[in-house]
Amino acid sequence: MLSIVFGDVENAVYHPPTYFDNTYLDEWITDPRTREMIRDVDKSEVVSARAIDSPFLGSISVRELSGGVKTLILMLFDDSGRIFNASSCGDNCAKWICRIAREKDLTINLHHVMDFSSCDGFEAYMINTGRTVKSFEEYLDEALSIEER
Amino acid sequence: MRGSHHVVVQNRRVRFEFSVRRNVTIVRGDSATGKTTLMSLIEAYDRLGDASGVEVVCDRRCVAINNANWEAVLAGASSCIVFLDEDVSAAKTPEFARRVRESDNYYVIITREDLPNLPYSVDEIYGIHTSGKYADLRRTYNSFYRIYEPDEPREMGPVETVITEDSNSGHQFVKAVCAADINVTSAYGKSNVRKLLSKHKGQRVLVIADGAAFGPEMGDVHLFAKAHPEVGVYLPESFEWVILDSGVIDGNRIKDILDHTEDFVESGEFFSWERFFTHLLVQETKDTYLRYTKAELNSAYLNGRVLESVLAAMGQVGSLLLRQGEAATERDGPRDRAETSGDASKSGDKE
Known part of the structure; x- marks a missing residue:
């Protein structure tokens, strides 16, 4: 189940890519789910736990993955x-957030209204208002009413 | 600082090429489009110059700031293009906004956050896309694209509600022009527009706001309009810009300013182009029958050729409002436009 909290909250990591660079484990990178996320979002292939093949940048390290994919990996494994x-x-990461939230209880922090319209059967618990939304339209109404960002 | 400044940033693998022309440019969009790569190239060049292996071509110095050094760097930066990545949380503080307002730098900010303290334009919100590989097949070329194209709202049927961002002259003009059965309501601040949209959900709503400073609200309003096709959004630079663009003031000189506004706006003097257009209109009309004040609309704008010209400058939206107004006049008889507009700021809106 996905839970969403808007605004500054305790225990939140404001810039996950930096946290990722200093905490990730090799086995996270070679996990099939990670490989799939990197292929979809970064259009890159995991060669090994320490090497990624990017069509734009050539052979890159894990640290050069996109901030979005690093955040997804943290959501999955941390x-x-x-x-x-x-x-x-x-x-382009929204569907992956929804997919991870189907596997486990996942709480995310947002500072803008993310577009989840691409997620079929979207459902989330809105921590700021204490309401569960069962569609993107309900989420949008709820999110727009929340002052915290 | 004023003018448009072209920036080329490249190494052997990637090349970014874009121009900045206002004090604040926002870069956002999908993950993995190169935002952080652009930032790391700028940062490396700023730190090491040519020895970084990065090439930066621009007529202004490009500097990178972070959470630890932003105050110190900005204290010594003048006429620079300042780049911030999304980890610079200071960007959303009032203190940072104050520094932007008081400086003569341009700022390129990578963020998906709204940054409500900065009145940036909807036209200066960009994504990055890869244009391909050209002369050098080993190098990827990237450029900016506007996320929100400045086109007119899609064809709308009759409007039930018009939301304006404040109760000033622009609101008074729209209220005077609209048919009596259209609910013209002020949001009393652009940050309230999204709440009013939710309140009027299901109605055919037209949002009219000043595009020159509406950037912080655009993400929310765009998402809402995407989910609700009955909502239209009209974002000229500002109401004052519409009047200037209508040709009622002067011919070629004003046109030249509007065509190359970036060459006339000193960023240290005007926090946004919205303020520049207001200043320009007030200056151009003082001591004339078209004397303009933002707080209360001069009734001269509601009569004859002036009214027609301003409505024409509003394009499809002007025609739509006029059509509905004429239909109502045919049905209910004429209304006194000047009277309708004049009390708007005193008596409040219909709601």
């Missing part, structure tokens, strides 16, 4: 209890 700022993710 077990520190921290909440990651999904405003580091573009809308």
Whole structure:
């Protein structure tokens, strides 16, 4: 189940890519789900735990992955209890956030209204208002009423 | 600082090429489009110059700031193009906005956040796309594209509600022109527009706001309009810009200013182009029958050729409002436009 909290909150990581660079584990990178996310979002292939083949940048390190994909990987694997700022993710990451939230309870922090319209059967618990929304339209109404960003 | 400044940033793998022409440019969009790569090239060049292996071609110095050094760097930066990545949380503080307002730099800010303290334009919100590989097949070429194209709202049927961002002259003009059965309501601040949209959900709503400073609200309003096709959004630079563009003031000189506004706006003097257009219109009309004040609309704008010219400058939206007004006049008889507009700021809106 996906939970969303808008605005500054305790225990949140404002810039997940930096946190990722200093905490990621090799086995996260070679996990099939990570490979798929990197292929879809970054259009790149995982060669090994320490090498990525990017069509734009050539052979790159894990640290040169996009901020969005680093944040997704943290959402999938990090077990520190921290909440990651999904405003580091573009809308092309939205479907992956929804997919991760189907596997586990996931709480994300947002500082802008993310576009989840591409996610079928979107459902989320809105922590700021205490309401569960069961469609993108309901989410949008709820998100636009929230002052915190 | 004024003018448009072309920037080329490249190494052997990637090349970015774009221009900046206002004090604030926002870069956002999908993940993995090269935003952080652009930022890291600027930062490397700023730190090491040519020895970084990065080439930056621009007629102004390009500097990168971060959370730790932004105050110190800005204290010594003048007529620079300042770049911020999305990790610079200071960008959303009032203190940062004050520094932007008081400086003569241009700022390129990578963020998906609204940054409500900065009145940036909807026209200066960009994404990055890859244009391909040209002369050098080893290098990828990237450029900026406007995320929100400045076109007119899609063809709308009759409007039920018009939302304006404040109750000033622009609101008074629209209220005077609209048919009595159109609910013209002020949001009393652009940040309230999204709440009013939610309130009027299901109605055919037209939002009219000053595009020159509406950037912080655009993400929300765009998402709402995408989910609700009955909503139209009309964002000229500002109401004052519409009047200037209508040709009622002067011919070629004003046109030249509007065509190359960036060459006339000193960024340290005007926080946004919206303020520049107001200043220009007030100056151009003082001591004339078209004397303009922002707070209360001069009734001269509601009569004859002037009214027609301003409506024509509003394009499709002007025609739409006029059509509905004429239909109502045919049905209900004429209204006194000057009277309708004059009390707008005193008696409040219909709601």
